Amino acid sequence: MPMAIAIQRQALSDLSVPQQITISELDLPEEQAIRLKVMGICEGRTIKLIQVGSPMVVEVCGSHVGLSRRVTDGVIVKPR
Amino acid sequence: MPDNNNDSASDADGGVKPAVLPVLGDKPESPPIIALLGNPNAGKTTLFNSLTGLRAKTANFPGTTVDYRHGAITIGEQKFSIIDLPGAYSLEATSPEEEVTRDYLNNDDADMVLVVVDATHLQRNLFLVSQLLELQTPIVVALNMIDAATSQGLKINVQKLQKELGCPVVAISAKTGENIPQLKTVITNQFEHGCETAVSKDVCGSCKGCQFAARYDWAESVSNSAVDRSGVTKDPSKATLAIDKVVTHPVIGLACFAAVGLLTFMFIFWFASFPMEWMDWLFGTAGEVIGSWLPEGDFQGLVTEGIIGGVGGMLIFLPQIMILFFMISLLEDSGYLARAAFVMDRLMYKVGLPGKAFVPMLSAHACAIPAIMATKVIDDKQDRLKTILILPLMTCSARLPVYAMVVAILFPSQPIFAALTFAVAYSLGIIVALIIAFIFKMTILPGETKPLVIELPPYRFPSFRNAFLTSVDRAKMFIKKAGTVILLFSIGLWFLATYPKTNEADLTAAQSQQLAELRSQGEIAKNEATSKQSGIESDDADQESGEEEKTPSELYLESIESENSLAGQIGKTVQPVFAPLGYDWKLTVGIINSFAAREVVVSTLAILYGTSEDGLTESLKSAKNPDGSKVFTTATCLSVLVFFIFAMQCLPTSAVVKRETGGWYWAIFQIVYMTVLAYGLAFIAYRIGLMF
Numbered sequence: 001m002p003m004a005i006a007i008q009r010q011a012l013s014d015l016s017v018p019q020q021i022t023i024s025e026l027d028l029p030e031e032q033a034i035r036l037k038v039m040g041i042c043e044g045r046t047i048k049l050i051q052v053g054s055p056m057v058v059e060v061c062g063s064h065v066g067l068s069r070r071v072t073d074g075v076i077v078k079p080r
Numbered sequence: 081m082p083d084n085n086n087d088s089a090s091d092a093d094g095g096v097k098p099a100v101l102p103v104l105g106d107k108p109e110s111p112p113i114i115a116l117l118g119n120p121n122a123g124k125t126t127l128f129n130s131l132t133g134l135r136a137k138t139a140n141f142p143g144t145t146v147d148y149r150h151g152a153i154t155i156g157e158q159k160f161s162i163i164d165l166p167g168a169y170s171l172e173a174t175s176p177e178e179e180v181t182r183d184y185l186n187n188d189d190a191d192m193v194l195v196v197v198d199a200t201h202l203q204r205n206l207f208l209v210s211q212l213l214e215l216q217t218p219i220v221v222a223l224n225m226i227d228a229a230t231s232q233g234l235k236i237n238v239q240k241l242q243k244e245l246g247c248p249v250v251a252i253s254a255k256t257g258e259n260i261p262q263l264k265t266v267i268t269n270q271f272e273h274g275c276e277t278a279v280s281k282d283v284c285g286s287c288k289g290c291q292f293a294a295r296y297d298w299a300e301s302v303s304n305s306a307v308d309r310s311g312v313t314k315d316p317s318k319a320t321l322a323i324d325k326v327v328t329h330p331v332i333g334l335a336c337f338a339a340v341g342l343l344t345f346m347f348i349f350w351f352a353s354f355p356m357e358w359m360d361w362l363f364g365t366a367g368e369v370i371g372s373w374l375p376e377g378d379f380q381g382l383v384t385e386g387i388i389g390g391v392g393g394m395l396i397f398l399p400q401i402m403i404l405f406f407m408i409s410l411l412e413d414s415g416y417l418a419r420a421a422f423v424m425d426r427l428m429y430k431v432g433l434p435g436k437a438f439v440p441m442l443s444a445h446a447c448a449i450p451a452i453m454a455t456k457v458i459d460d461k462q463d464r465l466k467t468i469l470i471l472p473l474m475t476c477s478a479r480l481p482v483y484a485m486v487v488a489i490l491f492p493s494q495p496i497f498a499a500l501t502f503a504v505a506y507s508l509g510i511i512v513a514l515i516i517a518f519i520f521k522m523t524i525l526p527g528e529t530k531p532l533v534i535e536l537p538p539y540r541f542p543s544f545r546n547a548f549l550t551s552v553d554r555a556k557m558f559i560k561k562a563g564t565v566i567l568l569f570s571i572g573l574w575f576l577a578t579y580p581k582t583n584e585a586d587l588t589a590a591q592s593q594q595l596a597e598l599r600s601q602g603e604i605a606k607n608e609a610t611s612k613q614s615g616i617e618s619d620d621a622d623q624e625s626g627e628e629e630k631t632p633s634e635l636y637l638e639s640i641e642s643e644n645s646l647a648g649q650i651g652k653t654v655q656p657v658f659a660p661l662g663y664d665w666k667l668t669v670g671i672i673n674s675f676a677a678r679e680v681v682v683s684t685l686a687i688l689y690g691t692s693e694d695g696l697t698e699s700l701k702s703a704k705n706p707d708g709s710k711v712f713t714t715a716t717c718l719s720v721l722v723f724f725i726f727a728m729q730c731l732p733t734s735a736v737v738k739r740e741t742g743g744w745y746w747a748i749f750q751i752v753y754m755t756v757l758a759y760g761l762a763f764i765a766y767r768i769g770l771m772f
Contacts, residue, residue, distance in 0.1 A: 031174060035533045037292035038170040040204060044293045050321070051328065055422055055532055061204040061296065064317070064324070066422040068429070068532035 010079060012056065013072035015049055021077040022046045028074035039065050041075065111152065111159040112271060113189065117181065117212070118196030119205050120167035121415075121537040123224040127196055127254035128164040129549050136164075136549070138557050145742045146180045147456075149553065155264045158271065163190065169204075171211045175459035185215055192270060193219045199229035199236055199251065200316075200538070202307055206299035207292075209245065218270060219247045222263055226251040233311035241306040255543065320538045324419065328536075333423035340416065341442045348403045348446045349477065355399040363392030381578060382571065390570025393677050394563060394732050397449050400477070401558055402551040404443050404450040408457075409550040411439075413542030417457075418534050425532040431514045432521030434458050434529045437467040441513070444474035445506070448733045452740055453554060460530040466520050468737055469750055472728050473513040475506045478679045482724045485682055488697045490717045505725050512726065516757070558736070569731050573676050576647040582640055591640055598633035630692065639690035647673055648688075661723065661762045662716035662769075664705060671723070678729035715769025723762035728754035 015021070023043055026033040040060040041047060051057035054069035067075075118124040128136065132151030140147055149164040165184060166177035173179035185193065193212055197205040202223075212219055221241075229236060242249040248266045252259040327336045371384040411417045417439065425435025436458045444451035451471045458464040475483075483505055491497040521527075587595065630638075642648050651669030658668045666688040674681040682693060691699040703711040728734070728751045737747040 032531060032533075034172050035174045037290065038172055038174065038207070039533060039535070040207065040292075040296050042292040042296065043290045045296060051324070053330065055425060057324070057328065057536065059317075061201070061207075061299070063201050063204050063538075064320070064536040066328070066418070066425075066532060066534045066536050068425055070429075070528070070531040071533060 010077050011073050012049070012058075012067070012075035012077055013054070013069050015077070016052055018049045018052060020046060020048050021080075023075060024078040025076040026074060027076055028071065032071060032074070036067075036071065036075070041065070041067075111161045112191040114160050114162045114192045114194050114267065115184065115190035115217075116162060116164045116194050116196065117185075117208070118167060118224075119169055119198065119201075119208060121535065122167070122196045122198040122201075122205060123254045124164065124167055124196045125546055125550075126543055127222060127224060127252070128162065129546055130254050130257060130260060131162060134549070134552070136553070138553050141180045141184075144176060144180055145740055146176055147557070148180075155268045158268055160267070162194075168208065170208055176461055177459075185212075185217065188216065190217055192267070193217050194222060194267070195219060196222045196224050196254075199223050199226045200232060200234065202236070203296075203299045203303040206302055207295050210295045210298055213245065213247070219245075220263075220266055220270060221245060221247060221249040222254075223249055223251040224254050227253040227256060227258060232316050233309075233313050235308035235311055237306050237308065241302070244302045244306060316538060320415075320536075323539060324536065327416070327419045328422050330423070330426075333419070334427075337420045337423055337438075340411070340420065341438070344407050344411070345442055345445055347407060348400055348443070352399040352403050352446065356396055359392065359396050359399070363388055363395070367392075378578070382574060385578075386571040386574030387567065389574070390567050391563075393570065394567075395559070397447055397732060398555050398558070400447040401450040401453070402555050404446065404454065405551040405554040406547045408439060408443075408454060409547035410542040410544070412457075413540065413546060415537045415539045418536050421457075421534055422532065422536065429529055431518045432525075432529055433467060433470075433514075433517050434460065434463045435532055435534075437463070440467055440471055441474060441510075444471040444476060447476050447478070448472040448474065448730065449558065449736050450554070452733065452736050453558070455740065462525055462527065463529050465741060465746065466517055466525050468740060469520065469746065469753075470513040470517050472730065472733055472750070472754065473509050473516065473726060475509045475725065476730075478677065478730065479505075479724055481679045481682050483721065485685075485696065485700070486717050486721045486724075489701055489712050490714065492697070501721070505721065508722075508725055512757070512761075516753075569676055573647075573673065576650070577642065577645050577673060579646055580644065582637075582644045584637075586644070587640065595633055595636055598631075598636050602631045602633050632690070635687075635690040635692070638687050642669070642684075642687050660766070661719045661759065662713070662766045663719070664703075664711050666703075667711070667716075667720065671727075671729075674729045676729070676731040678724060678727070681724075713769070714772060715766050718769040719762040719766035722765040723758045725758070726754060726761055727758035 009027075011027075012021070023041060023045055025043060026036060026041075028036070036042065041058070045060075048059040049056070050059050050064060054072070055066045056069070056072050057064050057066050059065075116124055116128055128149065128151070131153050132149075136149045136151035138147050138149050146166060148166065151162055153160050153162055163184075165181045168178045168181045170178075171182045171185065173182045184190070193215070195209055195212055197209065209219075209221065223236065223238065223241070226236070236251065238249050238251050248270065250259055250263045250266050252263050254260070327333050367384040367388045370388065371380050374380040374383060408417070411420075420438065421435040423435075424438040428435050428437055437455070439457060440451040440454045442451075443454055448471050451474075452468050455464045455467050455471075458467060483502060487498045487501050490501065584592070584595070643652075648665075648669055651672055652665045654672065655663070655665040655668045658671065663671070666685065669688060670681040670684045673684040682696065685700065686693045686696045689696065689699040689703060700712045701710075705711055734747045734751060737750055738744050741747065
C-alpha cells in the first residue's frame, strides 16, 4: 500500500523535532550522495538533528552541517 | 605547478617511493615539495602563512582556473617548497578545487603530505587522513588548534594517535606558533632519515557496503581511543548553537545578514574612497610631472594618457579589491560566512543561484572585479559561471559619476528625486540581474543549483594576519593577470582617440573663424586681467590656477581634434545605430570611448562639448541637435541612465572574467549580452520618456 511505503520511507525533512536518527539510505543523485557521505552522512551512521526546517542543521562527527531541503528529502532515516 | 612534471611521477605504476628523497624531474636541484592539505576550517591557511609569511606566491594549476599558493621555506640547511592545496573534506572530487587536489596527489607530485587536522574535530578530520594513508606519499600530521582543544578539556594522547595512524603526529597551534619548531624538526627528520610511507591502513578494503561509513567508523574508533573527553566540562557548541539560533533564523537571520552585508559594503565603499583619492591624485601628478620631462608630442601623450592613465585606471581598483578580501577573510574565519550562505540559499535557489553567490553580489556594488574573484567560494562550476555572468549588472562605484551627471541634468534642484533616481538605478541592477540569472537557468545554463551542504564551523576570533595576507595576495593576482590586457587596450584606445591628428590648416572655414574669434576674446580677457592685476598685489594662487585652466579656444580645438580622431569618426559612422536611443554622435563617441571604463564618458563628453568637467552639466543642458532641438531631453537622459546601468563597459572586469572562466568565450558573451540588454532597455526607457 502506498501509505505504508510512505511511512516506511521517512525522510530527514519529514522530521519536525530535533532528535538522534540513523540513516538507512541516501536516495539522491550520485554526486549529491557523495557530498553527503564525505561529510559523514552515510548509510548506517547516526546523526543528530539540531535545527529542523529548510535548510536543516544536523550534528555529524561533532560538527554542524547545514543541508537544504532538496538534500534532506533524499536522506531516508531508519524507522525508530 | 612545481618543476617536476608528470613524467617524473612515473612510479604511478604502484611502485613504492624510494626511502630517501626522490630526485625530482629534470631539475635535480629543485627542493622537495611538501603538499599542505586539510579540511576547510582546519587552520591550513594559518599554518601556511606561519611557515611562509609574505614570501608566498600564487599560481594557477595548468589548464584550470584553480589557484594555489606556494612558498619556499628553509629548515636548517634544507630548502623545501611548500604548496597550499585547496581545502578538501576528502579525495572524492565534488568541486573543481577538490578535483585539482585529488589529481595532484594521485600524480605523486608531492614528496610529502603535511596534513592539517583540527584537534577539536578529530573524527571528522581523520576521514581525509584515512584516504591519505592509502597513498604512496609519506605523511606528517599537524594536529592543529591544540590550544583550543586543551581549553575545551579535551586530552589528546598524541603517542597513541601516532601509533594508530602509523605516521608522525605533532600537536601544534598555528595561531600562537606553539610547537611549530617541533613540526619543522619532524619534517626535516623525515627527509634526512628517509621518508617512510605510513603503514598502509586498510580502512576500507575488506568492508562491505559503504566505504564512507567504514572510514567514519574507523575515524570514530581512532578518535575515541586517542581522545579523553572526561575533562570536558562544558559543551563548546552551546554558545555556537545560541548564536546560530538567531543568525540562521529564517527571518531574523536574513535581517542579520542584511545588516552585516550593508556594513561590509559601506566599509568597502567608504574606506576605499580615501586611498582611491590619493591614487587618483598620485597618477594625475605623475602624469603631469613625467609629461613635463618629456618633449611635447605624441610620445608624451602615449606615456601620460595611454600608459599612466591606463595603469592608473586599473590600479584605482586595488583598494576596493584589498578591503573586500580583507573583510571576506575575516567573515570567513569567524565562521559567519557559512551561516550567511545558509540563510540566503533558500532565496537564491529560486532564481538559480547558490546561497554563496550573495557575497560576490554584494561586493559587486563596490566593484565587479573583486566580486568576480570572490566567486571562488561557490563550489559548482556552473553556479560559479552563472554568478560571474550577472555580477557586472550591479551598480558599481564607477557608474556613480555617470549617474551623477544624468541626475544633475534631470533634477538640478530636487535632491529627493535625485536620491530616488539613484535608488531606482541600484534596484534595477539587482532585479534585472536576478531575472537574467533565472533566464540563464532556463536556457543556456540549465539545471538546478547544487543543493546546500555546508559545514557550520564553530565561531572563532578571526585572524587579521590571514586577512591581510589574503588581500595582498589577491591584489598581486589582479595586477599580474589583468594588468597586461588592460595596458594593451588602454594604449589602443588612446591611439583611436588621438589619431589622425588635426592641424589648424585642416579646419573648415567656419571652424577657423570660430577659433579666431575665441582666441581674440581670450586675448581681450587676458589683457583685462593683466591690467587689473598690475595695480593690485598679485595673488599667486589665483594666477596659478588661472594658468592651469584651459582657455575656450583650447577647449574648442580639443573638441575638433576629438571629432576628427578615429574614435570620433567611428562615433559619427555608428551614430545611426544609437539614434533610436536618442543619442547624437558625441554621445555615441562617449559610449565607444567608455568601452574600457564607463566613467570615461564624463571626460569624453567634456572634451567633445569643448568644456571643462565642472561646466559639463550646463553645456549638456544647452546642447542642440542640428535641427535646433535639445539633445539631453528627459527621454535621452533616461535612456543614457538605463544604458549605463546595464552595459558592460569595464575592460578590467572582462580581463578578470577571462581569467576566472579560463578563456575569452564567456567574457565576450558577457559583453555581448549586456550590450544587447542595455541597448534594448535603453530603447524602452527612451520610448517611455518620449511619452512625457
